[in-house]
Structure formats: structure tokens, C-alpha cells
Amino acid sequence: MIDARDLTKTFGAHTAVDDISFRLEQGEVVGFLGPNGAGKTTTMRMLTGYLPATRGTIRVGGFDVLRESMQVRRRLGYLPENVPLYREYRVEEMLLFQARLHRMSKADAKRRCGEVLEQVGLTDRRRSRIGDLSRGLRQRAGLAVALLPNPDVLILDEPTSGLDPIQRLEVRALIRDLAAQHTVLLSSHILAEVEAVCPRVIILAEGRIAADGTPERLVSELGGGGHVRFEAVVGDAAVAREILESLPGVSRVEDDGRLGIHHQFDVYGSEDLREDVGALSAAKGWAIRELSWRQPTLEQLFARIALGLDKEAQLPSDRPVVTAPAADEPVKLVYNLDPFAGGAERPLDAPVDAAAAKKPAAPTLNPFENFGQSAPAAPPKPAGPTLNPFENFGRPAPSEDDPNRDVGGEG
Numbered sequence: 001m002i003d004a005r006d007l008t009k010t011f012g013a014h015t016a017v018d019d020i021s022f023r024l025e026q027g028e029v030v031g032f033l034g035p036n037g038a039g040k041t042t043t044m045r046m047l048t049g050y051l052p053a054t055r056g057t058i059r060v061g062g063f064d065v066l067r068e069s070m071q072v073r074r075r076l077g078y079l080p081e082n083v084p085l086y087r088e089y090r091v092e093e094m095l096l097f098q099a100r101l102h103r104m105s106k107a108d109a110k111r112r113c114g115e116v117l118e119q120v121g122l123t124d125r126r127r128s129r130i131g132d133l134s135r136g137l138r139q140r141a142g143l144a145v146a147l148l149p150n151p152d153v154l155i156l157d158e159p160t161s162g163l164d165p166i167q168r169l170e171v172r173a174l175i176r177d178l179a180a181q182h183t184v185l186l187s188s189h190i191l192a193e194v195e196a197v198c199p200r201v202i203i204l205a206e207g208r209i210a211a212d213g214t215p216e217r218l219v220s221e222l223g224g225g226g227h228v229r230f231e232a233v234v235g236d237a238a239v240a241r242e243i244l245e246s247l248p249g250v251s252r253v254e255d256d257g258r259l260g261i262h263h264q265f266d267v268y269g270s271e272d273l274r275e276d277v278g279a280l281s282a283a284k285g286w287a288i289r290e291l292s293w294r295q296p297t298l299e300q301l302f303a304r305i306a307l308g309l310d311k312e313a314q315l316p317s318d319r320p321v322v323t324a325p326a327a328d329e330p331v332k333l334v335y336n337l338d339p340f341a342g343g344a345e346r347p348l349d350a351p352v353d354a355a356a357a358k359k360p361a362a363p364t365l366n367p368f369e370n371f372g373q374s375a376p377a378a379p380p381k382p383a384g385p386t387l388n389p390f391e392n393f394g395r396p397a398p399s400e401d402d403p404n405r406d407v408g409g410e411g
């Protein structure tokens with residue numbers, strides 16, 4: 001439906017779009033992503049014929065955008081980033097005016113205006129002045145304009161930018177409906193929105209296509225793979241890291257720092273190593289707080305591309321990391337999970353005192369200290385009143401053949 005080949009746009013010495021090619025098949029819904037200045041708007045304006053390309057060709061529905069512009073306009077609806085609507089017009093007036101530009105007959109224009117107003121949910125606001133509409137409703141009016149020629153293709157440049165969260169959800173739902181009937185190219189800075197609506201994304205960086213595919217494929221192939229998030233009480237973090245690195249299948253381990261008494265690591269490997277890390281923890285006696293499989297998000301992939309792969313270290317973490325205290329700073333004990341310590345506090349970094357751990361402990365009710373030992377004999381029962389009804393408040397319970405025993409019943 002859209003076929004862009006070897007597209008380049010230069011502004012003076014600056015190359016905004018640098019030799020890109022892509023196709024959108026009929027019915028495809030594609031998210032167009034990229035950091036500010038990546039060239040998205042420039043590309044969209046070239047696709048719609050608003051801006052001539054410096055080099056390259058664009059065909060929409062088989063028609064050349066520049067040489068067969070009237071055929072292209074009938075097949076293509078465009079919602080620019082800043083919707084150029086006439087604020088003094090009423091919504092219906094403005095649509096009728098736009099319909100005339102599409103050379104529709106009066107009857108067709110009236111019918112089509114009614115249809116698009118219904119489609120974008122503005123029927124009851126058709127007599128409102130555009131200047132009086134909220135930004136979300138103006139965006140709907142802009143979509144109505146784009147839909148007027150009943151186009152096969154919709155090009156939407158940041159359709160939810162500047163909207164509040166509720167308006168954004170409404171416009172997103174509207175786009176989802178439209179996506180069922182049109183080929184859509186949608187640019188947005190809101191990646192969750194793109195993931196929710198678009199089965200395919202094209203990521204632009206510095207005027208070039210950096211990635212093109214389904215979000216899942218891009219994330220798994222370019223996102224740097226998944227990793228095991230492991231958080232536990234490990235004692236010496238450097239030693240624990242070395243041990244984790246020695247696990248078969250582990251390619252690298254990132255030390256994310258300390259969170260209270262726990263230490264957090266990201267364990268990378270070719271596959272999900274949760275079971276291996278779990279078994280290792282059990283063997284080492286590390287108390288686990290988290291053991292989970294993490295896939296990179298589209299947002300992280302986007303940041304990787306936007307920042308440049310060489311600046312991977314600057315990737316925003318999905319969780320604030322508490323840094324380990326300096327070496328001379330006393331380690332504060334928050335909670336002691338050492339089963340051998342019998343409740344006594346010991347600095348977290350100190351090794352377990354093996355001798356103390358082995359010494360025969362006095363019988364207690366602490367299950368950790370008493371494995372294998374018989375429970376102490378119960379202390380003798382103190383005489384005195386009990387709540388046993390048979391003991392009759394201090395007296396022994398009557399025996400079976402006590403003639404005075406009250407067995408109940410009549411008489």
C-alpha cells in the first residue's frame with residue numbers, strides 16, 4: 001500500500017532523512033518511532049506529498065505521490081502533528097469546506113460529514129466552534145478531516161501528543177477501531193501506546209532505519225536478551241558474583257548493588273537460568289527475595305537505539321538501585337536470617353562462626369536450632385484449679401466406677 005524507496009531529504013547541508021526504504025502492506029498498522037529530530041515528521045510529510053523528497057520515490061496504492069497527487073490524496077488521510085484547523089469555523093462547516101477541497105458533490109459531502117462525525121464521536125458537537133473544543137476533541141476533529149475521503153491509508157503524526165491520560169485512552173481506542181479498517185502509519189513518543197496498537201514498529205535514528213519488525217522480535221533480537229533478576233542475602237557480594245559467573249550457561253553477571261540486606265544481580269545467559277540460580281542459592285544457603293525472568297521492554301530497546309548501543313551503560317534502570325555502603329561505613333544489621341546464629345546479631349559481611357554453629361545448643365523451641373534433638377520433657381504440671389470440667393475446679397476427675405459420678409440424664 002505504501003512503497004518508499006531510497007528516500008532522502010536534506011535541508012541545506014543537513015540530511016534529515018538518509019536513504020530509507022520500507023513497505024507497508026494493505027491492512028498493516030505500523031508504529032513509527034524515533035527520538036526527537038530522527039526524521040519521522042519529515043518522512044511522513046514526504047509520504048503525504050506535502051514535502052518533496054530530495055531523492056527517492058514514494059508510491060501509495062501504486063500511485064506516485066508527486067506525479068499522481070490527486071489519486072494519492074483520495075487514498076490517503078493525514079493527521080499532522082499540529083492540526084491546522086480554522087478555530088472560527090464550526091466543526092461541520094469545516095468538514096464541508098474540506099469536502100469541497102476533495103471535490104465531493106454537496107450531497108456526498110453532507111453524507112460523508114455525518115459518517116465521519118459519527119466515527120470520531122463528534123456528532124453532538126458538530127455545531128461547536130473549533131476554538132471552543134478541548135484539545136482531545138480538536139484531535140478528533142482532525143481525525144475526521146483525515147477520514148473524509150474514506151482513505152485506504154492513514155498517516156497519524158503523534159495523534160495523542162498533548163492529551164491528558166483520559167483523552168489519550170479515548171483517542172487510542174479510536175485509532176484501534178480505525179486500524180481494523182485502514183492501513184496505518186502512526187508516530188508516537190509513547191511506546192506503550194505503540195505496543196498496544198501496532199503489531200509492527202519501524203525505529204528511526206538520525207534519519208536512518210535502525211530497526212523494523214514486531215516489537216517482540218526486535219526486543220528479543222536487539223534488546224540484548226533476557227536475564228534472571230536475582231536478589232538475596234549473599235554475604236560477600238563480590239564472592240557471590242564470582243560464584244554466579246561460574247554457573248554453566250552464564251555469560252555475564254551485573255551487580256546492581258545492595259537493597260537493604262539484600263544484594264541484587266542480573267544474570268545473563270543464552271537461556272532462562274532461574275532453576276540453576278535457585279539450586280545454587282539453596283546450596284549456598286542464600287535467602288532469596290527475588291528470582292525472576294526479565295525480558296527487555298520496547299522502551300529499553302528504544303533507549304539503546306536512541307542513546308547508541310555503545311552507551312548501553314546509560315540505560316535507565318527499571319528500578320532504583322541502592323548503592324552499597326562504602327567500605328569504612330559500618331554495615332547496619334536490619335534482620336538476621338542466619339539460622340545458626342540463634343538470634344544473635346552479627347554483621348552481614350562477617351562469616352558464619354562454624355564452631356558456634358556446631359556447639360550443642362540447649363533445647364529450645366527454635367526449630368532451626370533443634371534439628372534431630374528430642375524435645376525436652378514437659379515440666380511437671382502445677383497442681384491447682386484448671387478449667388477441666390471433670391476436675392471440678394481443683395478436684396481430680398471422677399473415675400468410671402465412682403458411684404458419685406454425675407453421668408447426666410434424668411433423675
Ligand SMILES: Nc1ncnc2c1ncn2[C@@H]1O[C@H](COP(=O)(O)OP(=O)(O)OP(=O)(O)O)[C@@H](O)[C@H]1O
Nearest residue numbers: 011014015016034035036037038039040041042043
Ligand atoms: N523545514 C525544515 N528546515 C530545516 N530543517 C528541518 C526542517 N524540518 C525538519 N528539519 C530538521 O530535520 C530533522 C528531522 O526533523 P523531524 O521533524 O522530521 O524529526 P522528528 O523525528 O519528527 O522529531 P520530533 O519527534 O521532535 O517531532 C531535525 O534535525 C529538524 O531540525
